[in-house]
Amino acid sequence: MTVLDLTIDEVLTTTRAVRKRLDLERPVERAMIEECLDLALQAPTGSNQQRWHWIVLDDPEVIGQASEIYRAAMAQYSADIATGREQYERQTVRAEQMSESVAYLRDNMHRLPAMLIPVLVDRFGVLRSDRAQTFHHASQWGSIIPAVWSFMLALRSRGMGSAWTTIHLHREQEMADLLGIPYDTHIQAGLFPIAYTLGTDFRPALRHPATEVTAYNHWNPAWK
Ligand SMILES: Cc1cc2nc3c(=O)[nH]c(=O)nc-3n(C[C@H](O)[C@H](O)[C@H](O)COP(=O)(O)O)c2cc1C
Numbered sequence: 001m002t003v004l005d006l007t008i009d010e011v012l013t014t015t016r017a018v019r020k021r022l023d024l025e026r027p028v029e030r031a032m033i034e035e036c037l038d039l040a041l042q043a044p045t046g047s048n049q050q051r052w053h054w055i056v057l058d059d060p061e062v063i064g065q066a067s068e069i070y071r072a073a074m075a076q077y078s079a080d081i082a083t084g085r086e087q088y089e090r091q092t093v094r095a096e097q098m099s100e101s102v103a104y105l106r107d108n109m110h111r112l113p114a115m116l117i118p119v120l121v122d123r124f125g126v127l128r129s130d131r132a133q134t135f136h137h138a139s140q141w142g143s144i145i146p147a148v149w150s151f152m153l154a155l156r157s158r159g160m161g162s163a164w165t166t167i168h169l170h171r172e173q174e175m176a177d178l179l180g181i182p183y184d185t186h187i188q189a190g191l192f193p194i195a196y197t198l199g200t201d202f203r204p205a206l207r208h209p210a211t212e213v214t215a216y217n218h219w220n221p222a223w224k
Pocket residue numbers: 015016017018096101102105163164165166167168205
């Protein structure tokens with residue numbers, strides 16, 4: 001195990017979405033992935049119930065098939081935005097889909113040494129229904145997202161990188177069929193590339209400072 005000489009604050013501020021700087025030639029040992037997962041699994045979960053499963057893809061054939069699903073989902077999403085069928089953050093998504101980095105990941109995903117698909121057990125059996133309330137969403141997603149982010153931080157601390165991706169979920173059932181995930185009761189949280197990074201010098205991103213997005217004791221009416 002090699003841990004980079006980074007402080008906690010440096011890891012927290014420099015864990016970026018890595019796409020073009022993923023080392024597609026260098027294998028990642030299963031032991032490294034399991035080490036990062038063991039760290040991630042310390043994350044909190046609602047009612048202390050770890051209703052999750054983690055599927056690591058490291059067979060090039062399976063990675064190739066999963067990458068095809070990712071590509072097809074992205075093509076479908078772009079088409080839906082173009083025709084106005086998909087409204088979700090229209091401008092942002094448009095800008096991002098044109099980004100070279102996003103296209104690079106899409107076009108090179110099949111070359112990745114490994115990827116991770118976190119799977120959430122639909123505890124209340126409601127997430128796919130219109131009965132799901134904010135409570136259900138917050139409790140369920142809040143019981144996997146902290147672990148996934150910890151996984152990304154653990155990768156970063158060991159000279160590896162990832163990018164949070166959700167685009168394949170437009171074809172979630174296809175991925176479930178490919179990997180044998182019981183679709184009706186299990187929900188995929190995303191798809192996370194795993195690779196060593198080309199270099200380890202990543203910088204903090206531009207963000208509005210806390211003082212601009214924080215209020216004390218009351219909502220800020222200027223936020224609308
Ligand atoms: C919920 C979520 C979904 C995302 N989906 C994708 C995706 O499908 N494909 C992709 O290339 N990046 C995806 N990203 C990565 C974001 O584009 C990236 O995190 C953002 O541009 C900020 O960059 P940074 O993480 O380096 O700060 C996603 C990120 C999040 C948090």
